[in-house]
Amino acid sequence: xxxxxxxxxxxxxxxxxxxxxxxxxxxxxxxxxxxxxxxxxxxxxxxxxxxxxxxxxxxxxxxxxxxx
Amino acid sequence: xxxxxxxxxxxxxxxxxxxxxxxxxxxxxxxxxxxxxxxxxxxxxxxxxxxxxxxxxxxxxxxxxxxxxxxxxxxxxxxxxxxxxxxxxxxxxxxxxxxxxxxxxxxxxxxxxxxxxxxxxxxxxxxxxxxxxxxxxxxxxxxxxxxxxxxxxxxxxxxxxxxxxxxxxxxxxxxxxxxxxxxxxxxxxxxxxxxxxxxxxxxxxxxxxxxxxxxxxxxxxxxxxxxxxxxxxxxxxxxxxxxxxxxxxxxxxxxxxxxxxxxxxxxxxxxxxxxxxxxxxxxxxxxxxxxxxxxxxxxxxxxxxxxxxxxxxxxxxxxxxxxxxxxxxxxxxxxxxxxxxxxxxxxxxxxxxxxxxxxxxxxxxxxxxxxxxxxxxxxxxxxxx
Amino acid sequence: xxxxxxxxxxxxxxxxxxxxxxxxxxxxxxxxxxxxxxxxxxxxxxxxxxxxxxxxxxxxxxxxxxxxxxxxxxxxxxxxxxxxxxxxxxxxxxxxxxxxxxxxxxxxxxxxxxxxxxxxxxxxxxxxxxxxxxxxxxxxxxxxxxxxxxxxxxxxxxxxxxxxxxxxxxxxxxxxxxxxxxxxxxxxxxxxxxxxxxxxxxxxxxxxxxxxxxxxxxxxxxxxxxxxxxxxxxxxxxxxxxxxxxxxxxxxxxxxxxxxxxxxxxxxxxxxxxxxxxxxxxxxxxxxxxxxxxxxxxxxxxxxxxxxxxxxxxxxxxxxxxxxxxxxxxxxxxxxxxxxxxxxxxxxxxxxxxxxxxxxxxxxxxxxxxxxxxxxxxxxxxxxxxx
Numbered sequence: 001x002x003x004x005x006x007x008x009x010x011x012x013x014x015x016x017x018x019x020x021x022x023x024x025x026x027x028x029x030x031x032x033x034x035x036x037x038x039x040x041x042x043x044x045x046x047x048x049x050x051x052x053x054x055x056x057x058x059x060x061x062x063x064x065x066x067x068x
Numbered sequence: 069x070x071x072x073x074x075x076x077x078x079x080x081x082x083x084x085x086x087x088x089x090x091x092x093x094x095x096x097x098x099x100x101x102x103x104x105x106x107x108x109x110x111x112x113x114x115x116x117x118x119x120x121x122x123x124x125x126x127x128x129x130x131x132x133x134x135x136x137x138x139x140x141x142x143x144x145x146x147x148x149x150x151x152x153x154x155x156x157x158x159x160x161x162x163x164x165x166x167x168x169x170x171x172x173x174x175x176x177x178x179x180x181x182x183x184x185x186x187x188x189x190x191x192x193x194x195x196x197x198x199x200x201x202x203x204x205x206x207x208x209x210x211x212x213x214x215x216x217x218x219x220x221x222x223x224x225x226x227x228x229x230x231x232x233x234x235x236x237x238x239x240x241x242x243x244x245x246x247x248x249x250x251x252x253x254x255x256x257x258x259x260x261x262x263x264x265x266x267x268x269x270x271x272x273x274x275x276x277x278x279x280x281x282x283x284x285x286x287x288x289x290x291x292x293x294x295x296x297x298x299x300x301x302x303x304x305x306x307x308x309x310x311x312x313x314x315x316x317x318x319x320x321x322x323x324x325x326x327x328x329x330x331x332x333x334x335x336x337x338x339x340x341x342x343x344x345x346x347x348x349x350x351x352x353x354x355x356x357x358x359x360x361x362x363x364x365x366x367x368x369x370x371x372x373x374x375x376x377x378x379x380x381x382x383x384x385x386x387x388x389x390x391x392x393x394x395x396x397x398x399x400x401x402x403x404x405x406x407x408x409x410x411x412x413x414x415x416x417x418x419x420x421x422x423x424x425x426x427x428x429x430x431x432x433x434x435x436x437x438x439x440x441x442x443x444x445x446x447x448x449x450x451x452x453x
Numbered sequence: 454x455x456x457x458x459x460x461x462x463x464x465x466x467x468x469x470x471x472x473x474x475x476x477x478x479x480x481x482x483x484x485x486x487x488x489x490x491x492x493x494x495x496x497x498x499x500x501x502x503x504x505x506x507x508x509x510x511x512x513x514x515x516x517x518x519x520x521x522x523x524x525x526x527x528x529x530x531x532x533x534x535x536x537x538x539x540x541x542x543x544x545x546x547x548x549x550x551x552x553x554x555x556x557x558x559x560x561x562x563x564x565x566x567x568x569x570x571x572x573x574x575x576x577x578x579x580x581x582x583x584x585x586x587x588x589x590x591x592x593x594x595x596x597x598x599x600x601x602x603x604x605x606x607x608x609x610x611x612x613x614x615x616x617x618x619x620x621x622x623x624x625x626x627x628x629x630x631x632x633x634x635x636x637x638x639x640x641x642x643x644x645x646x647x648x649x650x651x652x653x654x655x656x657x658x659x660x661x662x663x664x665x666x667x668x669x670x671x672x673x674x675x676x677x678x679x680x681x682x683x684x685x686x687x688x689x690x691x692x693x694x695x696x697x698x699x700x701x702x703x704x705x706x707x708x709x710x711x712x713x714x715x716x717x718x719x720x721x722x723x724x725x726x727x728x729x730x731x732x733x734x735x736x737x738x739x740x741x742x743x744x745x746x747x748x749x750x751x752x753x754x755x756x757x758x759x760x761x762x763x764x765x766x767x768x769x770x771x772x773x774x775x776x777x778x779x780x781x782x783x784x785x786x787x788x789x790x791x792x793x794x795x796x797x798x799x800x801x802x803x804x805x806x807x808x809x810x811x812x813x814x815x816x817x818x819x820x821x822x823x824x825x826x827x828x829x830x831x832x833x834x835x836x837x838x839x840x
Contacts, residue, residue: 001573002573009579020763029754040771041768056775058783059782065793068643068788068791068792188701191568244708407625410629414632
């Protein structure tokens with residue numbers, strides 16, 4: 001269910017945003033970054049919603065950093 | 069604006085507006101069972117707790133007031149029992165309007181800190197919930213009387229606790245203040261008191277009454293303060309804004325003073341392992357009733373000053389007696405003496421705190437009370453009339 | 454979505470900027486409450502943290518004034534050179550992205566935990582994200598204008614909740630005052646400096662849009678003062694009403710205001726705290742997103758931040774779901790956050806300023822004109838030459 005919600009949101013944002021990015025004069029740089037961001041967001045969210053156990057940043061930081 | 073932009077905006081508006089009605093959490097009032105109060109007893113059938121919920125039934129017409137309905141369930145934890153009610157009723161329980169939690173004596177004697185966790189942690193019960201201890205054999209019995217006003221017993225009790233400002237007999241401590249006192253027990257060893265509640269049967273009707281303060285040693289019930297000491301207890305805790313002091317010449321009880329305002333300050337003095345509490349109480353009162361043979365007190369007459377002195381002596385004697393009885397019978401610091409030392413003399417408190425349980429029963433009290441009579445209501449007859 | 458050059462966009466007034474800075478610092482902390490390591494002395498820790506952040510405000514304003522244009526990230530690149538500058542830029546933009554994700558998660562969790570437990574968190578986050586993207590695509594001045602309105606609501610709700618709660622306040626809860634020793638004060642101050650005072654580093658890029666007539670340091674300072682006063686008031690209110698119970702709640706201000714009521718009719722004031730969090734949190738997310746987008750634009754040599762709003766927000770949304778596993782980690786992060794944040798909040802800006810000042814001084818020295826040696830004919834030689 002949550003994956004469906006995210007995919008709907010993702011599709012709408014990408015559809016609207018790509019049109020804007022393609023209007024830019026120097027669109028190549030924007031496009032590369034946008035595609036990287038979209039792919040990363042999609043992949044990670046699919047991983048989260050499929051139940052994969054992704055270690056949290058906070059958990060890792062708690063192990064590595066000194067405590068106050 | 070381009071058509072597709074309008075569509076996108078419309079979709080986004082729908083998304084955001086859908087959250088305003090609670091999204092997945094949207095529900096109609098009829099789909100919830102509203103809890104007015106709950107009672108916690110020792111569990112049956114091997115369970116730890118037996119809960120009795122006083123629910124509001126919204127069946128009936130416009131002119132019919134909501135009827136209280138009782139639901140009972142057992143569970144090993146409070147939440148377990150709460151969810152267990154779904155097997156009996158088709159609706160989930162809704163705690164947002166829950167006003168009181170009644171505990172049985174057995175539960176109170178075992179310690180109430182574990183019980184508080186559910187009510188503090190869950191987002192539905194409010195922090196202004198009041199806990200009481202039942203004087204009846206079980207806590208659930210308190211919900212059984214059919215009141216003449218037809219309102220749920222829990223709301224009646226909540227109303228009575230709110231009106232205590234005029235009677236000054238019991239101290240209602242809401243949940244967050246209970247946590248403040250009990251959570252503070254690691255730092256200042258303060259003990260809790262809670263109001264009690266009992267069912268009073270008169271000819272043809274039943275009522276509920278709250279009249280005493282139940283004493284806890286930290287979070288375990290150990291006894292009850294006498295009813296007449298309630299007003300002095302509230303006075304010491306600086307929570308008194310009304311009530312009556314009955315005093316009279318030579319220790320008699322002929323004159324009633326109505327309290328208009330009361331304030332108490334407690335100043336600790338620590339020397340070594342001993343502590344003395346200097347208590348100063350100031351009361352503004354009105355001469356409400358005089359039952360002596362001759363009506364001989366008026367504002368202009370110096371005997372009015374005598375009434376003030378009588379009132380002050382009555383307060384001093386009763387406050388000293390209250391503290392002494394508590395020290396002797398329970399040894400529970402329900403007045404917050406330890407907290408005063410913690411707040412005002414932190415360095416002394418650090419030395420005293422490991423031994424406070426032994427020090428408290430020996431704490432000396434010097435009480436000085438001052439009563440100022442503001443008026444004598446409508447009548448102040450002169451001497452000889 | 455405008456087509457004109459972003460440098461000619463509407464300028465932000467000093468007042469709007471102060472409100473944006475204030476909202477960035479206030480938002481989450483006014484609801485979740487500051488660190489309670491020092492318990493009743495937290496108010497003192499706030500004042501100490503404020504005193505510690507003033508030099509950092511000066512550092513940020515100096516970085517902005519290193520070169521003309523008040524371009525924070527651009528100045529970092531010019532000051533540190535292309536390689537080191539990009540490394541610093543990358544660090545700061547990642548820090549903004551991470552902070553934005555952390556706060557987005559906290560805002561979502563607030564709504565999810567207290568009001569809508571059955572609504573999936575992603576729905577709440579998507580709604581906030583969509584609104585932030587749309588706002589930022591309409592340029593920063595929109596956020597600035599919103600801040601001016603939102604701060605009034607926030608301050609009004611903080612004040613009204615304090616005034617209505619006066620009857621429930623126990624002023625003895627402030628005692629004992631400053632008796633617990635140095636260590637709780639030191640730890641509490643450091644934590645409040647890291648969260649939220651030091652986050653003013655993310656406000657640096659905002660000043661590119663500031664009206665040229667307005668000065669930077671006074672604007673930053675005024676915004677921080679507003680934030681400190683609001684946080685102090687909220688913290689003291691929570692302590693006076695809840696006492697020790699203030700240390701156990703996830704969202705302290707919410708619980709504190711829920712105890713306030715006027716009779717039977719006026720109850721449930723905690724909805725004001727919900728407004729605070731959403732309005733303030735919205736501006737905070739916009740500011741962090743802007744900071745991230747500006748950083749990415751400068752890092753990759755892009756002209757404008759606006760097309761990057763959606764991609765960066767999607768990244769922020771994704772990271773917000775993996776930054777914390779549960780609410781316990783949100784509060785455990787207090788233990789390591791000061792050490793994690795200090796490089797970004799203090800070390801990097803100070804290093805950039807030092808390097809920038811040294812390079813600027815070196816450039817000025819090199820540009821100094823050479824002294825011309827003129828020979829003036831003396832009286833004897835002139836006389837000797839004769840007419």
